[in-house]
Amino acid sequence: MKRQIINICIGAIFILSSGLSAVPSMAQDKEKSPLKVSISYYTSDNKLPYLIVNAKAKKDGKFQPVAGAEIKLYLDKDSTGKGIGLIGKVVTSEKGRAGTDIPPSLEKIWKSNSSHTFVAVTDKTKDYDETSTDITVAKSRIIIDTADDKNVVATVSEFKGNDWVPVKGVEVKLGIKRLCGDLQIGEEQSYTTDSLGKVKGEFKKTGIPGNKNGDIVLVAKVEDNDTYGSIRIEKTAPWGKRFLADNDFFTRALWGSQFHSPFWLVFMAYSIVIGVWGTIIYLIFLILKIKKLGKQEEMLK
Amino acid sequence: MENSTSKVIDKNAIIAPLHGNGTKKKGALTDEEIISDLLPRKFGPLGMIWVGILLCFCAVGVFAYILQLKNGLIVTGMRDYASWGIYISNFVFFVAISLVGSLITAVLRLTGVHWATPLTRIAEIIAVSAITFAAIIIIVDMGRPERFYNLFLFGRLQSPIIWDVTVITTYFFISLLLLYIPLLPDMKILLATKEKTAFFKLYKFLGSFWKGTHLQFRISKKAINILCIAIVPVAFSIHTVTSWLFATTYRPGWDSTNFGPYFISGAFLVGSGAVTVAMYIFRKYYNLKNYITYDHFDKMGKIVVMLGLLYLYFNVNEYLIPAFKMKKPEEGFLDSLFVGDFAPLFWSAILGGMIIPIIVLLFKKGRHPFPMFICGIMIVVGAWFKRYLIVTPTLLHPFLPMHNVPESYKHYFPSWQEWAIACGSLAGALLIVTIFARIFPIIPIQETLIEQHEKANH
Structure with missing residues (x-):
């Protein structure tokens, strides 16, 4: 009897402990998946920067873009970590992306410091908890220059105090702007700035098609740098091959439009049509001749 | 099938221009008998039922087409991939069958073959009716037929579609002339019948001017010779161009230089x-045993065997070589034909439409009227499905895989509207042949009389 009671107690403890251990896991199932927001900072041609935010969340064991997430973006934050200047509210696309410029109303705050913090805040929703993330970026610029010996020189500087100071050790990519991306100018994928903030790359893509004047667009860019974000500059150089547009569409060809058939085809087609339809017309003439003979015969009778 | 009508024939009006002296060999038919046998007759009960059935099919086809016009091509089974279905198969079939006019009338006449005389008009009316419905069915395939005129306003000479429209129109007129000119002497015979038929005015309009003078005969003979020469290249063009509608398109199964002769031999x-089937039916139901004889069937059977072997040869070329190479893009298409979804249809068409008729017709007994009739039906039905197999499987096997498309895009099965229209068009073509045989002699009377007299003189 005693043994039976002990067994029942052990069983009850086992069931209870199993049940209790299941509760957190059940609770975990109902937990909201955290929304992961990242901010990227871009500057193109040393003009006003813009921001791109990406929102993603874990679903089925992997991160997937979150569409329709409302994100508030601030310029700089106070000591409590709260954003100060509202840049704007953006809503992510199907790819989980959204972007915005820094509005002119924040010019004063922008000019007040050489580095800034950008804060992205999302409110609590039925799917996600509130989140806040930020990045700090130093004001920087990149200058591109070309030399007669087909070398590309880029200089990266940082705004410190009231002046631009060259920055050493920044990875810079030198390329040529093409339709679907940038093509590197030589064999090196990237170059690192020296103490003068400069990199130099030799242009080796001779014979690359440019526009009708032979102009191509050279690019110098810093990508996803922890301190400076992504900065990019472009410069046109007459180092490409002149590209003459193919105007075959308006010449006489098989793919030409209605009145641009090749002469040989026009000649052949119309010769055949005229030949055959000429025969048909001649045959109709013969029928008319038979008819005429018949009428003459009738008149004779 | 028909009630024979007794007609009093004005013999002098007909026989006078004939060659020879009109003497008669023992056992041969008299001129009156020939004329009486070959004159068109009223439909009997069977004929009325036949016409009624054909009219019903046509009416259902017209109703289905009205629905298609009202709702658009969505009522068909055609979608983005299978954009050509049984309408185009039917079109190719009609164009193919129309070529027989040039074969029986022109090729055999030019090569000095005289035994085919009783078959020329059958072949020609089949050609005219088929080409008429080929032109109609291509308009049926258009989603917006009211825009057809744009083809002429904006058509490009470089496009095979323009070539096709041109040769179809040309072939239609040439076939019509080849039907009409040899009919002129028979018009005189029709008009000479004492009893005025319901079609007397039509005969008068079409051929009252034919007096049968030697000069008229000479001009008519010249016109027929010119037509026979002209129709051969036009006939070859019409089906070659039809094949080019496919062959100029870069797709598995169509990308072939073999297509021109492959289509022509099949046609x-x-x-x-089709002529064999028509021969049997006219012989049996119009009681033409004296004119369409066992000898005609025997000779037509030999021609069918020769043409069957020729078409089989092109089929071997068409499928064996791509199957030997088995290029990746062609693999799916060939698999679907040989062992896939289309395999039962494909092998039925090859066996039933070619191999079995060839084997049967190799034997003398196989070339008797009834086996010939059965073989003819097998060939025609097999040929219809063969055109379907040329058109559809290729469209369902594009070079780029079908991704992110509705399931219905990946398959094709004709809707009832398509079947109704296709059957209606086939019935329409048969109706033309039937009505023609009701109005005009289906075997040339004048030519038969001339041949009879020539035989008598020899």
């Missing part, structure tokens, strides 16, 4: 098959 085969 001659199906046309001959």
